[in-house]
Every structure is written in structure tokens, then in C-alpha cells.
Amino acid sequence: MAGKLEGKVAVVTGGNSGMGLATAKLFAKEGAHVYITGRRKAELEAAVKEIGRNVTAVQGDVAKLSDIDRLYALVKEKHGRVDVVFANAGVGELVPIADVTEAHFDKLFGINVKGLLFTVQKALPLMAGGASIILNGSIAGYTGSPAFSVYSATKAAVRSFARTWTADLKERKIRVNTLSPGPIDTPIFETVVTEKDQVEQLKAGFAAQVPLGRMGRPEEIATVALFLASDDSSFVTGIDLSVDGGMAQV
Numbered sequence: 073m074a075g076k077l078e079g080k081v082a083v084v085t086g087g088n089s090g091m092g093l094a095t096a097k098l099f100a101k102e103g104a105h106v107y108i109t110g111r112r113k114a115e116l117e118a119a120v121k122e123i124g125r126n127v128t129a130v131q132g133d134v135a136k137l138s139d140i141d142r143l144y145a146l147v148k149e150k151h152g153r154v155d156v157v158f159a160n161a162g163v164g165e166l167v168p169i170a171d172v173t174e175a176h177f178d179k180l181f182g183i184n185v186k187g188l189l190f191t192v193q194k195a196l197p198l199m200a201g202g203a204s205i206i207l208n209g210s211i212a213g214y215t216g217s218p219a220f221s222v223y224s225a226t227k228a229a230v231r232s233f234a235r236t237w238t239a240d241l242k243e244r245k246i247r248v249n250t251l252s253p254g255p256i257d258t259p260i261f262e263t264v265v266t267e268k269d270q271v272e273q274l275k276a277g278f279a280a281q282v283p284l285g286r287m288g289r290p291e292e293i294a295t296v297a298l299f300l301a302s303d304d305s306s307f308v309t310g311i312d313l314s315v316d317g318g319m320a321q322v
């Protein structure tokens with residue numbers, strides 16, 4: 073049976089870990105050729121092995137416009153077009169408002185907002201009608217967790233982009249949607265805090281707030297990203313789809 077993305081070309085930023093990796097794996101299984109990006113070379117190589125086929129890794133930093141240009145130059149040369157962009161690369165750090173520094177602000181907005189914007193903008197010349205752009209937001213974009221102010225603001229910006237870009241791209245029939253995860257069990261938590269027991273504490277704290285009583289798995293984001301990427305969602309654009317076990321819904 074043909075896969076849901078048979079013959080499509082997909083770009084997944086941050087495809088060497090967590091939700092990006094799970095999604096790239098599923099997209100490739102469903103017939104797409106997937107370009108994955110990330111800064112860490114060893115993790116990219118491991119991801120290519122894990123995905124197994126239909127995958128090209130491009131090392132790069134989404135906060136550097138020249139790296140994004142290099143990515144799309146390769147995609148153009150090898151495939152000539154992009155059908156799906158999952159702008160997923162992102163970072164989080166817990167910093168209370170009193171301790172926010174310029175470096176923290178610039179890092180988070182540089183990757184989560186500027187990087188995401190130019191990941192999408194620079195794909196546009198390669199996209200045609202029917203293409204799908206998926207932005208990885210977060211329920212943090214509309215909730216208020218302590219010490220999450222800058223991160224949450226980056227994700228509110230992401231959700232806003234999906235609205236305006238839906239309007240910007242309507243003539244071209246390119247769909248833009250936000251996928252907003254709740255707490256998902258990925259390596260991101262190891263970078264958010266420093267001590268191992270803090271990681272477990274943080275995860276347990278999040279899980280306790282989820283009506284379904286647990287964190288989500290990266291594969292549970294991948295299946296929703298597949299829905300938004302494929303023609304199954306052909307009349308869906310501009311939305312914010314929460315995948316959060318109900319955490320921000322009740």
C-alpha cells in the first residue's frame with residue numbers, strides 16, 4: 073500500500089533527536105525523502121542510521137541564515153522542491169524573570185523565532201500549491217509556568233506566525249499549522265536543568281498536571297505531524313493543534 077507521503081520531499085529541522093527524529097522516521101516510512109538538520113554531527117549520523125532509508129542529513133544551525141541557505145541549496149540540487157516543512161528545532165531554558173539575561177533572550181529568540189521564520193521563508197521558493205508547513209509550538213505559548221517567560225514568549229510568536237502566514241500564503245495554497253505539544257519525554261529536559269534528579273523531578277511535575285497522567289512520547293507527536301503533513305488534513309490551515317494529554321485544555 074502506498075504511504076501517506078509517497079514521493080514527497082520533507083524537511084525536518086532538529087531531526088536528530090526527540091520529536092524531530094520520531095517524525096522524520098515516520099515521514100520516511102510513509103514514503104517521503106526526508107532532510108534532517110541539527111548542529112550535532114554524531115547525533116545526525118546516528119539518526120540517519122536509525123531512519124534507515126530515504127534520508128539526507130545536513131548539519132547546520134537554524135539561527136545562522138547561511139546554514140539555512142546551504143540546506144535549501146542542497147534540497148534544490150537533489151530534489152528541486154519541498155512539499156513539507158516541519159520547523160521543529162528549538163531550545164528551552166528555565167530562567168525566572170529576575171535572572172533573564174540578554175544572552176538567554178537572544179539565544180531563545182534566535183533559535184525558536186528567527187531560526188523558525190527563516191527556515192520557512194527560505195523554503196518558499198521551492199514550495200508549490202498543496203505544500204504543508206508545520207510549526208512546532210508549545211502549550212507554553214498560552215500557559216504561564218514559572219521561569220518559562222522567554223521560552224513561552226517564543227512559542228506565542230510561533231503560534232502568531234501560523235496565523236499571519238496562512239493569510240500571506242493563501243494565494244499559493246500552502247497550508248500552515250501549529251502543532252503545540254504538552255510535556256513530551258525527549259532529551260530536551262536534560263538541557264533545561266543541570267542535575268539528573270532535577271530532570272526526573274521536572275518530568276514528574278509535568279506528568280502530574282496532565283489529565284492522561286503521563287508525559288507524551290515523541291511518536292505521539294509524529295503521528296499528528298503526519299496528519300498535518302499529508303492530504304488527510306487538506307482543508308486544515310491556520311490552526312493550533314494541541315497534543316498535550318489535555319494539560320492545557322481543562
Ligand SMILES: NC(=O)c1ccc[n+]([C@@H]2O[C@H](COP(=O)([O-])OP(=O)(O)OC[C@H]3O[C@@H](n4cnc5c(N)ncnc54)[C@H](OP(=O)(O)O)[C@@H]3O)[C@@H](O)[C@H]2O)c1
Binds near residue numbers: 086163252257261
Ligand atoms: N519536549 C517537550 O516537552 C516539548 C514541549 C513543547 C514543545 N517542545 C518543542 O519541540 C521541539 C523539539 O524538541 P524536543 O523536545 O524533541 O527536544 P530535543 O530532543 O532536545 O530536540 C531538539 C532538536 O532541535 C535541534 N536544535 C536545537 N537548536 C538548534 C539550532 N540552533 N539549529 C538546528 N537545530 C537545533 C537539536 O539538535 P542539535 O542540538 O544537534 O542542534 C534537536 O534535534 C522544540 O521546538 C521544543 O521547544 C518540546
